[in-house]
Amino acid sequence: MKKMFALVSACALALSLTACSGGxxxxxxxxxxxxxxxxxxxxxxxxxxxxxxxxxxxxxxxxMATALSADLGVNVVVENQTGSxxxxxxxxxxxxxxxxxxxxxxxxxxxxxxxxxxxxxRDYNLDDVQVLCNQVVDYDVxxxxxxxxxxxxxxSFIEYAKSxxxxxxxxxxxxxxxxxxxxxxxxxxxxxxxxxxPVDGASDSRGMFLAGDTDILFGSISDVNTAYQNGEMKLLCxxxxxxxxxxxxxxxxxxxxxxxxxxxxxxxxxxPNGVPADKVEFMTNALLKSMERSDYIExxxxxxxELDNTSGEAYAxxxxxxxxxxxSIWG
Amino acid sequence: MLEYLSAAIASFASIEVLLAxxxxxxxGMVIGIIPGLGPSVGxxxxxxxxxxxxxxxxxxxxxxxxxxxxYGGSITAVLCHTPGTAASAATTMDGYELTKxxxxxxxxxxVTVASVVGGIIGAVCLILFAPALGKISLxxxxxxxxxxxxxxxxxxxxxTGDNQAKGFFSALLGLLIGCVGMDSINGVSRFTxxxxxxxxxxxSTPILIGLFSxxxxxxxxxxxxxxxxSTIVDDPAAxxxxxxxxxxxxxxxxxxxxxxxxxxxxxxxIPAAGCSIAAWISxxxxxxxxxxxxxxxxxSIVGIAASEASNNAACGGALIxxxxxxxxGSPVTAILYGALLMHGLQPGSGLFxxxxxxxxxxxxxxxxxxxxxxxxxxxxxxxxxxxxxLVPNSVLVPIIVALACIGTYALSNNMMEVxxxxxxxxxxxxxxxxxxxxxxLVLGVVLADILESNFRRTLIxxxxxxxxxxxxxxxxxxxxxxxxILGFALAPFIVKAVQKKKA
Numbered sequence: 001m002k003k004m005f006a007l008v009s010a011c012a013l014a015l016s017l018t019a020c021s022g023g024x025x026x027x028x029x030x031x032x033x034x035x036x037x038x039x040x041x042x043x044x045x046x047x048x049x050x051x052x053x054x055x056x057x058x059x060x061x062x063x064m065a066t067a068l069s070a071d072l073g074v075n076v077v078v079e080n081q082t083g084s085x086x087x088x089x090x091x092x093x094x095x096x097x098x099x100x101x102x103x104x105x106x107x108x109x110x111x112x113x114x115x116x117x118x119x120x121x122r123d124y125n126l127d128d129v130q131v132l133c134n135q136v137v138d139y140d141v142x143x144x145x146x147x148x149x150x151x152x153x154x155x156s157f158i159e160y161a162k163s164x165x166x167x168x169x170x171x172x173x174x175x176x177x178x179x180x181x182x183x184x185x186x187x188x189x190x191x192x193x194x195x196x197x198p199v200d201g202a203s204d205s206r207g208m209f210l211a212g213d214t215d216i217l218f219g220s221i222s223d224v225n226t227a228y229q230n231g232e233m234k235l236l237c238x239x240x241x242x243x244x245x246x247x248x249x250x251x252x253x254x255x256x257x258x259x260x261x262x263x264x265x266x267x268x269x270x271x272p273n274g275v276p277a278d279k280v281e282f283m284t285n286a287l288l289k290s291m292e293r294s295d296y297i298e299x300x301x302x303x304x305x306e307l308d309n310t311s312g313e314a315y316a317x318x319x320x321x322x323x324x325x326x327x328s329i330w331g
Numbered sequence: 332m333l334e335y336l337s338a339a340i341a342s343f344a345s346i347e348v349l350l351a352x353x354x355x356x357x358x359g360m361v362i363g364i365i366p367g368l369g370p371s372v373g374x375x376x377x378x379x380x381x382x383x384x385x386x387x388x389x390x391x392x393x394x395x396x397x398x399x400x401x402y403g404g405s406i407t408a409v410l411c412h413t414p415g416t417a418a419s420a421a422t423t424m425d426g427y428e429l430t431k432x433x434x435x436x437x438x439x440x441x442v443t444v445a446s447v448v449g450g451i452i453g454a455v456c457l458i459l460f461a462p463a464l465g466k467i468s469l470x471x472x473x474x475x476x477x478x479x480x481x482x483x484x485x486x487x488x489x490x491t492g493d494n495q496a497k498g499f500f501s502a503l504l505g506l507l508i509g510c511v512g513m514d515s516i517n518g519v520s521r522f523t524x525x526x527x528x529x530x531x532x533x534x535s536t537p538i539l540i541g542l543f544s545x546x547x548x549x550x551x552x553x554x555x556x557x558x559x560x561s562t563i564v565d566d567p568a569a570x571x572x573x574x575x576x577x578x579x580x581x582x583x584x585x586x587x588x589x590x591x592x593x594x595x596x597x598x599x600x601i602p603a604a605g606c607s608i609a610a611w612i613s614x615x616x617x618x619x620x621x622x623x624x625x626x627x628x629x630x631s632i633v634g635i636a637a638s639e640a641s642n643n644a645a646c647g648g649a650l651i652x653x654x655x656x657x658x659x660g661s662p663v664t665a666i667l668y669g670a671l672l673m674h675g676l677q678p679g680s681g682l683f684x685x686x687x688x689x690x691x692x693x694x695x696x697x698x699x700x701x702x703x704x705x706x707x708x709x710x711x712x713x714x715x716x717x718x719x720x721l722v723p724n725s726v727l728v729p730i731i732v733a734l735a736c737i738g739t740y741a742l743s744n745n746m747m748e749v750x751x752x753x754x755x756x757x758x759x760x761x762x763x764x765x766x767x768x769x770x771x772l773v774l775g776v777v778l779a780d781i782l783e784s785n786f787r788r789t790l791i792x793x794x795x796x797x798x799x800x801x802x803x804x805x806x807x808x809x810x811x812x813x814x815x816i817l818g819f820a821l822a823p824f825i826v827k828a829v830q831k832k833k834a
Contacts, residue, residue, distance in 0.1 A: 052662070052665065052666070053374075053375035053377075053378055053666050053669065054375065054378060054665055054666035054667070054668060054669025054670060055665075055669055056669075056672075058378075059669055059672060059673045062378065062379055062382065062673075065379075066382060070671075075758075078379070079744060080375070080743070080744075081743065081744055082531070082743055083527070083528060083530065083531045083743065083745075084513070084527055084531055087527060087530070088527055088528060088530075088745075091527055117518070119513075119517065119518040119519055119520070120513070120518060120520060120530070165794075165795035166793070167791075167792060172518055173516075173517070173518075174518075195791065195795070197788050197791045197792060198515065198516045198517075198751075198784075198788070199788070200515060200784075201665075202657055203657060203659055203665070203668060204658075205657035206603060206656070206657060206658065207469075207495040207652070207656060207657075208472065208473075210469060210656055210658075211469040211470070211472055212469075213472045213792060215475070222597075222601075226677035226678075226679055226681060227676075227679055229681075230679055230680055230681045232679060232680065252662060302673075302674075302675040303672055303673070303675075304677075308578075
């Protein structure tokens with residue numbers, strides 16, 4: 001009996017320890033670099049990912065944590081604090097006491113457009129954070145199924161969509177959502193009749209599209225590239241300034257139709273406003289340096305993501321860049 | 332496919348893969364046993380560890396943890412009335428009754444054998460038919476998800492307890508609780524009172540832990556205070572009764588296990604339906620076709636076998652749309668999807684031909700082996716595990732409560748989840764006193780969002796096709812599901828009428 005109890009409690013203890021440490025077991029830190037150069041980080045650094053484990057943002061953050069940990073010689077862990085499309089984590093980071101620079105947040109476009117959300121207007125915008133640097137830029141594309149017969153290129157699609165209802169899926173129906181914004185832009189610019197079905201995530205969108213429940217797919221290059229290369233989807237256009245190196249044969253929407261729309265997702269890192277300027281500078285440089293590591297570049301390339309290292313003011317501008325477009329589209 | 336399979340077997344000669352398999356199996360069982368920590372938390376913890384591993388080893392480890400995590404959750408469901416996930420809730424009803432009678436070891440054995448059979452059948456479906464079944468899963472869309480969820484809710488509310496009205500009330504209460512949070516179509520916040528943490532609604536896991544474990548803990552404490560019993564087993568002096576495996580069990584359980592496995596694999600591969608609906612549907616079919624339906628809920632091993640075979644088969648089924656289409660139907664498979672991407676395995680037809688096919692089939696084989704290994708460990712440990720219920724409640728209760736708190740906190744690093752769990756523990760205790768069943772409430776919470784959002788999506792999709800009714804008649808799968816539901820709901824009445832005529 002006593003043995004049993006000892007076993008159970010030992011098990012419990014061991015497990016709670018794994019549970020506590022597991023979330024952060026990003027890679028054993030190599031301590032060679034500790035103590036050399038600037039002494040800023042000497043404790044564990046936390047990257048707060050506002051989305052769930054296994055998502056694109058999370059995997060990007062984990063790659064970054066590994067690289068950063070190897071560079072700085074301290075543990076870097078990813079903590080997933082999910083909820084309300086990221087706003088639980090963002091609100092906590094902005095309102096809480098995280099001024100010591102050991103907690104870094106992840107930021108994306110959802111943050112920028114949060115204050116425009118008609119149902120749940122958010123209280124914070126880019127003025128409430130100090131952005132450090134970007135990590136990834138992922139341009140959007142318009143995809144159709146490989147066996148689609150009703151339309152084969154952008155012109156025939158627009159022609160078809162003018163007189164027939166078209167269904168797409170998106171994660172929200174308003175200005176905060178990139179897919180809905182593109183649908184609205186098509187409707188306003190070309191007089192198409194695109195209706196949006198709200199779904200929970202990008203993978204739901206792909207499922208409904210493959211099943212034929214929706215007619216076209218607005219997705220990002222990283223989402224659709226494999227299916228495109230396998231011949232399961234065709235890409236009609238990309239919403240980029242110039243053609244992406246991943247899909248150089250697909251025209252931009254401007255080349256295809258003469259009308260310009262740039263749409264992309266960008267995600268990177270930020271500090272709360274209270275973190276002192278020297279730490280902001282230190283961490284920005286540390287992140288930029290980590291992004292030059294060859295193992296990091298290799299791992300990120302496997303994900304099919306376009307790397308980007310815009311930092312500081314320029315990164316804030318990048319995040320803000322689609323604001324005007326969206327405001328004008330939605331009037 | 333055969334050449335891929337033989338090449339895939341070769342990859343199990345590597346120490347790394349074997350080690351990963353063992354870690355996945357053992358880790359999954361352990362993490363499943365802790366209330367609150369289910370396969371999804373476990374796999375999320377493995378993500379960073381698997382970073383530097385080969386794709387085969389990493390994914391074998393994670394898929395192994397998926398199936399064994401569901402199994403581990405059933406062990407505690409049987410022994411301490413603490414299901415790890417909603418998928419094990421159906422097992423609780425009969426398993427815990429057996430444990431109370433001192434037959435915990437037998438219950439664990441049945442759970443193990445049924446889980447292994449279910450898991451193997453799920454894995455075989457995955458290996459042999461994945462690409463074909465993947466195409467079939469595309470025939471299911473919002474309308475079908477809605478109907479399958481309706482079926483699940485109908486089954487569980489009509490099934491549990493002696494009073495069906497109370498069952499339906501619990502289910503409706505669950506649906507109401509499931510309404511809390513941001514509505515997933517328009518983004519309107521409901522019942523959130525301006526609280527940010529409520530916007531995503533109440534997670535079903537803390538509710539499950541509260542209603543099942545904490546309420547049971549309160550019952551145990553109550554007994555302890557009144558001095559009527561100090562262990563889970565009614566008669567601790569008699570020790571563990573029952574053999575590991577009664578003669579004739581195999582023959583008795585085989586048909587149920589086979590049927591439930593097939594149901595599980597099939598329901599599992601419908602995205603969004605998942606293990607819990609599969610378990611309940613199998614359980615209720617087993618009850619309806621049983622010659623002794625009155626045994627169900629009072630310690631029927633057939634009932635245990637039905638839900639257990641089904642929920643593990645559903646794991647294999649759920650991997651089908653994930654690997655063939657990149658559609659994760661549940662939180663667990665969503666994390667696996669991320670893991671696949673991380674290791675450069677983009678789901679789709681590309682995984683089944685060419686260079687990546689060997690890795691894919693090695694992962695599937697690993698999943699198969701994981702189920703076997705899980706069975707070996709489970710059966711060896713059955714006696715030791717069953718002895719948990721001989722531990723005095725004064726020792727066991729604090730451990731369960733502590734683990735439940737850690738587990739729920741770990742879900743989203745949020746103390747509110749723990750508060751919700753404890754609150755539902757109290758609610759569950761009151762429900763026990765007034766003889767309301769907790770299972771329909773939990774399933775109501777789990778299914779509320781699936782039901783509502785898919786129905787509303789269906790309405791949007793049906794609009795350009797002439798409205799809901801013409802749309803419905805254009806979808807053969809939906810018609811079949813409705814017929815099954817009708818048959819299921821009406822069968823008892825028809826049987827009664829026929830019997831009356833005969834008499």
